[in-house]
Amino acid sequence: MTAEVHKYTLEQVEALEVAPGTEHENLEGWVPELAGDNALREALEKAFDYRGDITITLKSGERIEAYVFNRQTGATLAESWVQYFTPAAPEKRKLSYSEIARLEFSGKDRAAGKHWEDWVKNYNEKKAAGEKNIALVPEEL
Amino acid sequence: MAIPISQMWTVSSYVLKNRLAGKKRYPLVLMLEPLFRCSLACAGCGKVQYPPHILKKQLTPAECFAAVEECGVPMVAIPGGEPLLHPQIVEIVNGLIARRKYVYLCTNALDLKRRLPEFTPSKYLTFSVHLDGQREHHDMSVCREGGYDITVEAIKEAVRLGFRVTTNATFFDGTDPNGVRAFFDEVMDMGVEGIVLSPGYSYDKAPDQTHFMGRARVRRLFRSILSNRKPTWKFNMSPLFLEFLMGDRNYECTPWGSPAYNIFGWQKPCYLLADGYADSFKELMETTKWEEYGVASGNPKCANCMVSCGYEPTAVTDGFGSLAGFAAMVKATFSSYKDPHAAKLLREYKPAPPASLVQIAEPVAEIAETLEETRA
Numbered sequence: 001m002t003a004e005v006h007k008y009t010l011e012q013v014e015a016l017e018v019a020p021g022t023e024h025e026n027l028e029g030w031v032p033e034l035a036g037d038n039a040l041r042e043a044l045e046k047a048f049d050y051r052g053d054i055t056i057t058l059k060s061g062e063r064i065e066a067y068v069f070n071r072q073t074g075a076t077l078a079e080s081w082v083q084y085f086t087p088a089a090p091e092k093r094k095l096s097y098s099e100i101a102r103l104e105f106s107g108k109d110r111a112a113g114k115h116w117e118d119w120v121k122n123y124n125e126k127k128a129a130g131e132k133n134i135a136l137v138p139e140e141l
Numbered sequence: 142m143a144i145p146i147s148q149m150w151t152v153s154s155y156v157l158k159n160r161l162a163g164k165k166r167y168p169l170v171l172m173l174e175p176l177f178r179c180s181l182a183c184a185g186c187g188k189v190q191y192p193p194h195i196l197k198k199q200l201t202p203a204e205c206f207a208a209v210e211e212c213g214v215p216m217v218a219i220p221g222g223e224p225l226l227h228p229q230i231v232e233i234v235n236g237l238i239a240r241r242k243y244v245y246l247c248t249n250a251l252d253l254k255r256r257l258p259e260f261t262p263s264k265y266l267t268f269s270v271h272l273d274g275q276r277e278h279h280d281m282s283v284c285r286e287g288g289y290d291i292t293v294e295a296i297k298e299a300v301r302l303g304f305r306v307t308t309n310a311t312f313f314d315g316t317d318p319n320g321v322r323a324f325f326d327e328v329m330d331m332g333v334e335g336i337v338l339s340p341g342y343s344y345d346k347a348p349d350q351t352h353f354m355g356r357a358r359v360r361r362l363f364r365s366i367l368s369n370r371k372p373t374w375k376f377n378m379s380p381l382f383l384e385f386l387m388g389d390r391n392y393e394c395t396p397w398g399s400p401a402y403n404i405f406g407w408q409k410p411c412y413l414l415a416d417g418y419a420d421s422f423k424e425l426m427e428t429t430k431w432e433e434y435g436v437a438s439g440n441p442k443c444a445n446c447m448v449s450c451g452y453e454p455t456a457v458t459d460g461f462g463s464l465a466g467f468a469a470m471v472k473a474t475f476s477s478y479k480d481p482h483a484a485k486l487l488r489e490y491k492p493a494p495p496a497s498l499v500q501i502a503e504p505v506a507e508i509a510e511t512l513e514e515t516r517a
Contacts, residue, residue, distance in 0.1 A: 007439030016355025016445055018314065051190045067195050069405045070418045083405075083418070087194035092405075111190040119184035119284050135285035136182040141193045 028052065028109040034102065037077055043103050044071055044082055053087070053107025058099050065106070066093075073097075144335070144377055145264060148216075148243050155215045156461040166397045166426060169454045170216040170245075171209055172412040174403035175200040175233060177222040180251050183283050187413075189222060196222075198404045202232045208402040209242060212422045218269070218399075220247040220412075231259045238265040245269040247309060249283065253295035257302055267305040267377075269337060270296055274310060274324045278317075293331065300332040307334055307377040313341040314354045317492050318365040325374050335377030339449040340386065342413060355445050360388035365490065368483030370476075378449065380473035381466070382456035386447060387478070390456075394435035394443065398454020400425060410434045412450040414442055 027050055032043035047054045047068045056064045066084035073080045077098040084093055119136060126134045152169070159167045176199035179189045189196070200208075209217055217237055224230050225248055237244045247269045260266065273282040276289040299306045308328050312321065328336055340359045354362065363386035376383060384390045396411035406418035407425035414434070419425035435443055435451070446452075460470035 008441055008444050009439065010436065013356060013436050013439075013444050015357050017358050018353070018355050051192075053192050067192055072417065085195060085198070087192070090198075107192055110192060111187075114184055114186070114190060116184045123281075123284075133286050135288075136184065138179060138182045138189070139193070141178070141196055 024049075024111065026109070026112070027105045028107075028112065030105040032103055034100075040077065040097060040100065041073060041080070044068070044080075044097065044100075047071075047082070047103060047105070050105055050109065051111040052105065052109045054084075055104040055106040056084075056095070056100055057102035057104075058095075059101045060099070064095075067107075147264060151215050151243065152457065153461040156458055160462055166431070168212050168214045168397055168400050168422075169457055170218050170399045170450075171212055171214045172399050172401040172450060173200075173205055173208060173217050173219050174221055174401060175205060175219065175224060175227045175230070177403070178226045179221060179223045179249070180226060181223070181249050181283050181285060181288070188220075195404070199227055200402075200404060202229050202236055205233050206236050206240070208407075208422070209237060209240065212400060212402075214242070216243040216245070218245040218247060223249055223251075225252050225256055234260065234266060238263055241265065243267070245307075247271065249288075250292040250295040251288070254291075254298045257295075257299055257304070260304070262303040262305075264305070267307055267334070268296075268299050269307050269309045270299075270333075272296070272308040272310060272328065273312075274316075275320055275327060278320060278324070296331050296333065305334050306332075307337050309337040309339075311339050311341050312362065314358070316362060318362060318487055318490055321366045322371075322487075326371070329373050329375065335375040337377050337449070340447050342446045342448045353445055356447060359386065359445075359447050361486070363387050364480070365483050365486040368478045368480035369487075370478055372477065379453055379456040379460055379470070380476075381460050381470055382449060382453045384473055385452055385456060392452050392455040392459070393437055394446065394451040395454040395458065396431065396434055396451055397426060397429075398458070399450040401450075413446070413448060 025046070027046060032039065032046075034040045034043060048071045050068070053065050053067050056066055058064070064084075064086060066082075066086055068082050068084045070083035071081065078096055080097040081094050082097070084095065086093065122136070123134055155169075174188075176196075177189055177191055178196045178199075179186075182189070219230075219233070221227075224246055227233065230246075234244055234246060243265050245267050248271065250268070250270045250272075253268065253270070270292060271283070272289070272292055273279045279289040279292070280286050296306055296308070308331075310321075310324070325336060340363070341353050363383075367383055367387050381390060385392050394411075396414075399412050400422065401408040401412040402422075405415075406420055407422055408415055409417040409419060409425060409429045410431065411434070419428060432438060434440055436446075459466040461467065
């Protein structure tokens with residue numbers, strides 16, 4: 001948790017009627033400007049939260065398509081790392097922040113459009129069109 | 142209470158053993174997620190929104206057994222994803238039973254009836270079936286018309302074959318407490334061992350962040366649902382956790398009580414919040430900054446959480462950890478929680494206006510046919 005996060009008092013928490021929730025950004029297709037260490041750290045924090053693949057370009061020129069599922073930040077970029085899976089390899093991999101030159105949120109955001117309202121709208125439209133057995137189905141793998 | 146005595150004995154002796162050993166933090170239930178694939182696509186679910194290559198991954202039976210042995214819990218819940226989609230789920234369940242772990246296999250039950258012959262009834266195995274409410278409510282909740290009927294048929298077959306079965310419901314903002322009470326009647330009529338319930342929680346990985354109750358609203362809802370209980374209702378949960386939901390108890394979260402293990406590793410700090418992963422259970426326990434989580438921490442991510450995976454371990458530890466706690470648990474087990482104020486809340490409850498209510502209605506033609514048959 002970063003220092004600037006607003007903290008609740010116990011009284012505020014107990015009195016909450018509706019949870020404020022987390023605002024999710026639309027990051028699909030985003031290519032962050034990596035001007036400095038902090039920009040890279042912030043972008044990788046967003047990559048950790050992103051529900052899609054990221055294309056990571058290394059300083060060596062190598063490009064990696066990755067689902068970033070973990071990160072650990074240290075005092076320097078060399079001491080900080082992300083952990084990821086690639087579509088091709090079965091094992092977890094680790095990469096130091098200091099090796100990263102470019103990021104692109106290239107993969108589809110799998111959480112986008114998955115709101116309750118989207119389902120209700122979709123359902124009402126299908127119902128009005130006379131469809132039966134209306135359902136959301138998982139995407140083909 | 143619907144939990145068998147042998148299971149209570151196992152859990153209570155485990156809690157006492159850890160307390161006598163002076164352990165400050167120890168797990169009670171492993172949340173073992175062998176895969177994230179699911180046969181449902183519920184709107185708002187934060188557990189299944191991954192790229193296909195992640196959804197295709199799964200834990201091996203050996204990885205599952207190693208995780209269980211590493212953390213040493215007496216109980217294992219297997220959520221997901223849909224565990225029945227795992228090609229080796231029977232081997233995983235049987236391996237856990239052989240290790241004398243009490244297993245709660247969480248399932249949407251869409252394929253349960255067909256798969257039942259592959260399993261053997263045991264006191265160690267419970268099917269914890271996702272059922273969020275009465276037919277219309279459940280179908281809307283899981284985004285699938287007809288889902289309720291398939292699930293209920295599977296529940297009845299599992300009960301008939303002698304399996305332990307519980308239902309597992311999550312309630313969100315706008316839940317009709319009268320509907321929930323009627324749902325409890327329906328569920329108990331199916332012959333299940335007990336009901337499991339929890340309020341929804343806007344964990345930040347969930348794509349939908351707008352239908353979650355704050356703690357004040359959760360307590361009002363559960364006070365109206367759980368007061369004036371019918372003697373036929375059984376809950377497969379700590380009665381002290383239910384008192385917590387009703388607002389009768391103040392508990393702090395015990396995130397290490399239900400550690401989660403999946404294809405990414407040991408999830409920090411809990412089953413719902415994913416703030417990173419550890420490679421081992423030891424690393425999870427030693428490197429997670431526990432003081433940064435839970436209501437007392439002021440962390441906004443924990444502000445509205447009253448979920449069972451964090452607070453039921455606190456209730457269980459309270460109940461089995463002292464004579465006073467045990468006495469409170471016994472008293473709670475036999476109380477019907479008479480409360481005229483809660484009864485008034487129920488009577489005066491007004492559902493949301495029709496414009497914002499969405500119900501899965503019978504097609505008009507079918508209603509007309511039903512009316513014709515009734516008249517005939």
